[in-house]
Amino acid sequence: MGYYEIMLIIRPDVEADGHQEVLEDLKAAITKEGGDVSTILDWRKRRLAYEINKHKEGHYYLVYFSGQGTIIPEIEHYFRVTDAVIRYMVVSVEEKDFNAAAEKAAEAASAAEAQAEKQEEAAAAEETAAVEEPEVEIVPEVDEEPEAEGQTEVTEVAEKVEGQAEVEAADEVQTDSKVDE
Amino acid sequence: MRRDRGRKPKKKICSYCVDKIESVDYKQYEKLKRFVTERGKVLPRRISGNCARHQRQLTRAIKKARIMALLPFTSE
Ligand SMILES: [Zn+2]
Secondary structure (H helix, E strand, C coil), X not given: CEEEEEEEEECCCCCHHHHHHHHHHHHHHHHHCCCEEEEEEEEEEEEEEEEECCEEEEEEEEEEEEECCCHHHHHHHHHHCCXXXXXXXXXXXXXXXXXXXXXXXXXHHHHHHHHHHHHHHHHHCCCCXXXXXXXXXXXXXXXXXXXXXXXXXXXXXXXXCCCCCCCCCCCCCCCCCCCCC | CCCCCCCXXXXXXXXXXXXXXXXXXCCCHHHHHHHECCCCXXXXXXXXXXXXXXXXXXXXXXXXXXXXCCCCCCCC
């Protein structure tokens, strides 16, 4: 069993519902193969360093899961057939970094919860408010660029690069082209 | 920082070692930017001052960051 980190970019024109759908489907694909998604971090919308399929920005997510490496082809397949995802990369991470991501998410979640509770209390002053639990907990990352944390000893596993084959034939980087529709 | 001259350049210090960073993270791309030229090339070790181990990790991290459009590919 291994620990993995998926970084994925969702097309900027996809609405929040679409994000949820991608993440739910991805989670389902991983779970179906006996894997376990522990953490999803919302890395927010960012400007791309270069255009991908004419898009100048994209919404990044980090998904951490544990399981057999055989799940990876399943994930790749899922991404390949999912138009909303314009790029992804799967890397293996060390257990401590995997756990650190979960901790970070838990911290962010409790902060968000405290915030929600506050709001709930305020709302409850008027009437009872119910806070709906999202099926997949998406936690916004607290720090944009933490200096010394979250370092991962990474080994490439797979990634998809579409369009221009700009990636130099990097020894340890396996590239995989998506068939353009 | 002093300019190197002569055959024995002054030994530079690996900033990743100084910061006690065990492994270079491709997600910390703002930091990676310090080690690429304006054209997007990786700064050589003799300029960056990185130790061999961290330089190797850095090169890999930069490759990943480029794939994920966090850093540009080399222009020209
Ligand atoms: Zn070093």
